Amino acid sequence: MKAVLVRRLSSVDQELGDGVLVTDNEADFLGVDVDLVVEAAGHGAVQAHGVNVLQSGRDLIVVSVGAFCDQSLYEAVWAAAEKAQRRIIVPSAAVAGLDRIAAGAQGRLDSVTLTTRKPVAAWRGTFAEEVVNLDTLTEATEVFKGTAREASRTFPESVNVSAALSLAGVGLDETIVRVMVDPDLDRNTHQIEAVGQFGKVSIQVENTPSKKNPKTGYIVAMSVLKVIKGNASPLVIGI
Numbered sequence: 001m002k003a004v005l006v007r008r009l010s011s012v013d014q015e016l017g018d019g020v021l022v023t024d025n026e027a028d029f030l031g032v033d034v035d036l037v038v039e040a041a042g043h044g045a046v047q048a049h050g051v052n053v054l055q056s057g058r059d060l061i062v063v064s065v066g067a068f069c070d071q072s073l074y075e076a077v078w079a080a081a082e083k084a085q086r087r088i089i090v091p092s093a094a095v096a097g098l099d100r101i102a103a104g105a106q107g108r109l110d111s112v113t114l115t116t117r118k119p120v121a122a123w124r125g126t127f128a129e130e131v132v133n134l135d136t137l138t139e140a141t142e143v144f145k146g147t148a149r150e151a152s153r154t155f156p157e158s159v160n161v162s163a164a165l166s167l168a169g170v171g172l173d174e175t176i177v178r179v180m181v182d183p184d185l186d187r188n189t190h191q192i193e194a195v196g197q198f199g200k201v202s203i204q205v206e207n208t209p210s211k212k213n214p215k216t217g218y219i220v221a222m223s224v225l226k227v228i229k230g231n232a233s234p235l236v237i238g239i
């Protein structure tokens with residue numbers, strides 16, 4: 001048996017088949033015998049269910065990792081995971097190189113920066129609309145520069161990568177983030193630079209936007225799938 005926790009049953013328009021409980025009730029959801037829960041719903045969902053999922057004895061894959069800009073939430077899920085001896089798993093999702101930066105963080109890390117650039121369509125309904133007119137923009141324009149903690153608060157729906165990178169490297173208050181709206185792009189692009197005792201890494205990823213939600217891309221679901229398959233495979237690669 002598997003289960004999907006939704007906010008409104010009326011919003012479920014797909015037939016998920018036998019063996020899948022679709023529910024809006026957390027207790028019923030947690031009553032289903034699974035070992036792993038995937039959060040792919042937003043900061044509010046991590047806030048509402050993260051601790052309970054871990055306390056109930058499941059590992060938790062968190063995609064909306066920017067939720068951890070709330071330090072008290074981060075500490076609460078960490079404590080719940082430790083007590084239940086379960087894990088909070090942050091997949092690479094929309095970026096690459098978290099494995100390498102986390103390895104580099106075993107020694108001295110001097111700086112980690114992220115520049116996120118996305119096409120205009122990705123920024124509709126976000127804070128970017130308060131900074132620029134998306135309808136008349138003709139060239140790449142910076143709409144935010146600051147720490148990953150501020151970036152995660154400012155763009156809860158589209159710069160979660162900054163928080164994932166922070167957890168891998170120098171933390172939410174030391175990771176520097178720039179956010180650009182770029183009318184010339186057709187892919188969601190993240191440029192990562194990290195420097196430290198290990199050397200230097202410079203990574204650019206270009207994600208094909210999802211048709212349903214251009215803020216994000218197909219690679220995110222693929223990354224979660226890779227983690228789930230890795231959990232049941234004799235070979236674990238790219239950690």
Ligand SMILES: NC(=O)C1=CN([C@@H]2O[C@H](COP(=O)(O)OP(=O)(O)OC[C@H]3O[C@@H](n4cnc5c(N)ncnc54)[C@H](O)[C@@H]3O)[C@@H](O)[C@H]2O)C=CC1
Nearest residue numbers: 005006007040041042045063064093094157158160213216
């Ligand atoms: N770590 C990373 O690299 C990335 C993280 N994300 C984050 O992952 C999350 C999901 O992304 P998308 O699928 O693109 O977003 P989406 O907005 O297309 O879909 C989210 C779905 O979750 C539902 N939802 C919201 N709150 C819920 C709750 N409390 N309980 C149950 N369902 C709830 C919504 O109704 C919606 O159907 C977002 O927070 C997004 O910002 C997305 C891309 C990359």
Ligand SMILES: O=C([O-])CC(=O)C(=O)O
Nearest residue numbers: 094158159160161188216
């Ligand atoms: O998919 C992406 O490009 C990144 C994203 O939305 C996020 O980090 O929240």
